Amino acid sequence: xxxxxxxxxxxxxxxxFTRLFYFFAVAVKCLDxxxxxRARRDVQSGKVExxxxxxTGGLNTMNFAAPELIHWKSWDNRMISGxxxxxxxxxxxxxxxxxxxxxxxxxxxxxxFLGASNYYLNELGIALIFPNVRGxxxxxxxxxALDNGVLRDGSYKDIQSLFDWISQQPDLDAKRVLITGGSYxxxxxxxxxxxxxxxxxxxxxxVGPSNLVTFLEHTSGYRQxxxxxxxxxxxxxxxxxxxxxxxxxxxxxxxxxxxFVIAGKNDPRVPASESEQMVGMxxxxxxxxxxxxxxNEGHGFRKKKNRDFQFYATVMFVKExxxx
Numbered sequence: 646x647x648x649x650x651x652x653x654x655x656x657x658x659x660x661x662f663t664r665l666f667y668f669f670a671v672a673v674k675c676l677d678x679x680x681x682x683r684a685r686r687d688v689q690s691g692k693v694e695x696x697x698x699x700x701t702g703g704l705n706t707m708n709f710a711a712p713e714l715i716h717w718k719s720w721d722n723r724m725i726s727g728x729x730x731x732x733x734x735x736x737x738x739x740x741x742x743x744x745x746x747x748x749x750x751x752x753x754x755x756x757x758f759l760g761a762s763n764y765y766l767n768e769l770g771i772a773l774i775f776p777n778v779r780g781x782x783x784x785x786x787x788x789x790a791l792d793n794g795v796l797r798d799g800s801y802k803d804i805q806s807l808f809d810w811i812s813q814q815p816d817l818d819a820k821r822v823l824i825t826g827g828s829y830x831x832x833x834x835x836x837x838x839x840x841x842x843x844x845x846x847x848x849x850x851x852v853g854p855s856n857l858v859t860f861l862e863h864t865s866g867y868r869q870x871x872x873x874x875x876x877x878x879x880x881x882x883x884x885x886x887x888x889x890x891x892x893x894x895x896x897x898x899x900x901x902x903x904x905f906v907i908a909g910k911n912d913p914r915v916p917a918s919e920s921e922q923m924v925g926m927x928x929x930x931x932x933x934x935x936x937x938x939x940x941n942e943g944h945g946f947r948k949k950k951n952r953d954f955q956f957y958a959t960v961m962f963v964k965e966x967x968x969x
Contacts, residue, residue: 897927
């Protein structure tokens with residue numbers, strides 16, 4: 646069952662019990678809900694009965710934006726794709742843009758209910774772009790391996806090409822672009838901020854590494870060999886030299902646009918020291934830096950009061966540096 650225009654559910658799981666078929670539906674405008682297809686009566690007609698109605702705080706989710714699949718040609722003529730959410734028509738003129746890069750890096754953004762991110766669209770009028778740069782899953786093994794080891798900076802250039810695409814869209818404001826992401830997406834955020842400082846106006850790094858060498862040396866032992874397969878072995882001199890050459894922490898002086906860094910003190914994957922070293926070096930250039938450290942959090946904030954604080958702080962940062 647395809648996602649359609651965002652109001653129709655996409656099939657997530659499908660199980661049968663006696664004469665009922667039931668499944669959880671994933672739609673881009675509403676939360677996951679349990680739906681039932683009665684075998685004999687409804688299979689031919691396609692009629693689906695919805696059994697649960699998720700709480701959305703009284704919001705009319707049908708007014709939320711549906712994603713648009715976009716493509717752009719990258720530096721090596723490879724086509725890269727992503728999803729664009731446009732704000733409502735009530736917002737006039739070219740809209741500021743927030744680029745949100747998924748983690749992994751072996752991840753993939755797929756349309757889903759955006760939750761609190763709908764606030765940026767519907768209340769602040771910000772367009773959201775979720776790119777699936779080289780190294781993302783879902784596009785074949787060759788594409789998945791295109792950012793491995795010494796190919797890492799090829800994915801940076803995919804975002805540079807995305808900047809060019811944005812500049813060609815009359816309804817998007819290429820002069821007001823924020824880059825953000827969590828975990829590896831945070832690393833990409835810092836890499837873009839240090840490599841293409843002139844193409845953005847601010848950035849938000851969430852629990853991201855700032856140097857893959859120090860990250861590999863200090864991440865939990867059970868993860869080191871797994872991550873070396875992806876990033877390269879920092880113990881090899883040539884690989885280490887390459888990783889140091891592309892490390893955002895070693896190019897921190899390039900950042901002159903405001904930066905917001907978010908970290909968890911108890912993070913076993915990306916130690917808070919990765920954030921602290923980046924914050925310290927960027928501040929040496931007198932660049933505005935906000936730093937939020939969750940003392941009782943790990944790899945991403947999980948406690949509701951902390952998640953709320955992070956969201957409100959990010960909204961304040963966005964209003965101050967993206968919308969002004």
